[in-house]
């Protein structure tokens with residue numbers, strides 16, 4: 694008798710794939726067919742497995758992926774916790790816009806966390822940053838300013854089967870936040886699987902741990918992004934507030950450049966859309982049409 698099950702790959706260990714199923718964690722081997730097809734399961738993949746009479750388990754099929762992002766790669770990422778620092782490195786709306794555009798393109802939702810605000814304490818610079826972030830809240834993003842609040846909330850935010858991962862510039866504080874979340878999770882549930890907590894892995898591989906009703910990747914995700922594969926005339930769709938306004942533009946497919954009757958340009962003049970957002974849109978257009986990332990980001 695062969696039993697079938699479905700699950701999510703939560704870790705790769707020396708050629709084995711650990712698959713979380715409804716009945717528990719199953720360590721599987723990939724069938725040879727994958728190698729022939731040049732398909733390789735990655736963490737986050739939804740898969741079909743078969744368990745034979747001897748209790749040997751095989752990963753037999755990768756179900757369609759929504760996306761595959763980061764390094765190390767995670768598949769089917771539904772949500773990113775984006776860590777942006779107030780200082781060291783300095784807060785930058787340009788950088789924020791790059792990340793938001795990239796994830797919007799990849800169909801990944803984003804929650805923003807401002808780290809290192811303690812280093813600015815009551816300085817006016819912090820008020821400026823908070824005012825900027827207020828705009829992003831207005832256009833629909835959740836923003837957290839406090840790691841404790843975020844740590845408490847995050848298990849409630851991760852809904853059924855969702856896979857979350859962290860992203861942010863190098864040094865922004867991703868590992869620091871992740872450690873804090875893991876500590877809290879450990880204290881609250883105490884049930885982070887032993888398989889996951891090996892401590893000394895030889896290579897830096899990503900694993901998922903259970904959090905809330907879904908998973909969080911235990912590796913800080915990526916810090917550099919490339920926007921050049923985005924299609925130039927689709928870029929506008931990934932600026933959420935432009936996308937919303939575009940239904941009132943005179944022309945369908947309006948690029949919000951010099952077209953008459955452009956709602957985005959109107960909102961920009963009325964200061965409903967942030968200048969820096971529009972400037973970043975133009976800069977990204979240049980970047981995409983030239984097919985290269987700006988020097989300062991390399």
Ligand SMILES: Nc1nc2c(ncn2[C@@H]2O[C@H](COP(=O)(O)OP(=O)(O)OP(=O)(O)O)[C@@H](O)[C@H]2O)c(=O)[nH]1
Nearest residue numbers: 808809811812862863864865866867868869913916
């Ligand atoms: N004061 C203060 N320091 C922080 C905070 N978050 C992180 N740091 C410090 O900032 C430095 C970088 O933090 P990391 O967590 O290693 O940053 P990272 O994003 O994981 O960096 P990479 O691994 O390079 O991608 C460390 O020295 C942290 O202790 C914070 O909220 N406040």
Ligand SMILES: [Zn+2]
Nearest residue numbers: 942947949955
């Ligand atoms: Zn327009």
